[in-house]
Amino acid sequence: MIGLGCDHGGYELMQEVKKHLEERGLEYEDFGCYSRESTDYPIYARRVGKAILDGRCEKGILICGTGIGISITANKMPGIRAALCTDCFMAEATRQHNDANILAMGGRVVGPGLALKIVDTFLDTPFSNDERHKRRIYKIEHQEEE
Numbered sequence: 001m002i003g004l005g006c007d008h009g010g011y012e013l014m015q016e017v018k019k020h021l022e023e024r025g026l027e028y029e030d031f032g033c034y035s036r037e038s039t040d041y042p043i044y045a046r047r048v049g050k051a052i053l054d055g056r057c058e059k060g061i062l063i064c065g066t067g068i069g070i071s072i073t074a075n076k077m078p079g080i081r082a083a084l085c086t087d088c089f090m091a092e093a094t095r096q097h098n099d100a101n102i103l104a105m106g107g108r109v110v111g112p113g114l115a116l117k118i119v120d121t122f123l124d125t126p127f128s129n130d131e132r133h134k135r136r137i138y139k140i141e142h143q144e145e146e
C-alpha cells in the first residue's frame with residue numbers, strides 16, 4: 001500500500017500519479033488534499049508519515065509546490081526518510097543507499113512525464129542492504145557522532 005499526500009501546489013501532479021498507479025495495478029490510500037483549494041502541506045506529510053510508521057503503508061509519495069516543505073515536515077518524524085527527487089538518478093540512489101520510505105516531489109518543479117518515471121524508479125528499486133548503508137541509516141536515527 002502506498003500512502004499519498006499533497007497540498008494545493010501538488011494537487012494536479014498527484015492526479016497524474018494516482019492514474020499511473022491505477023494503470024500499474026498498485027494500491028494506494030489517498031490522505032488528501034482533495035481539491036485545488038489552498039491548504040497546509042504539514043497536514044498531509046504527517047498523515048502519510050503516520051501511516052508508514054503504523055505499518056498501514058509501506059511507502060509514501062508526497063507532493064507540494066516545491067517538494068521542500070512537505071519533505072522537511074515528513075523528515076521530522078523519526079523513522080521517516082523522505083527524499084526530494086528531481087530526477088531518476090536521485091530516486092534510484094535514495095532507495096539503494098538511504099532506503100527512503102517517502103518520495104517527495106515538487107508539482108511546480110517537475111513535469112508529469114518525468115515525475116511518473118521518478119515514481120516508477122522509486123517504487124521499483126530495492127534497498128541495497130549493504131552494510132555501510134545500513135550503518136549510515138542507523139546513524140540517522142541514533143544521532144551518533146562517530
Ligand code: RB5
Nearest residue numbers: 009064065066067068069
Ligand atoms: C504553497 O504555496 C507552497 O508554499 C507549498 O506548496 C510548498 O512549495 C512549500 O514548500
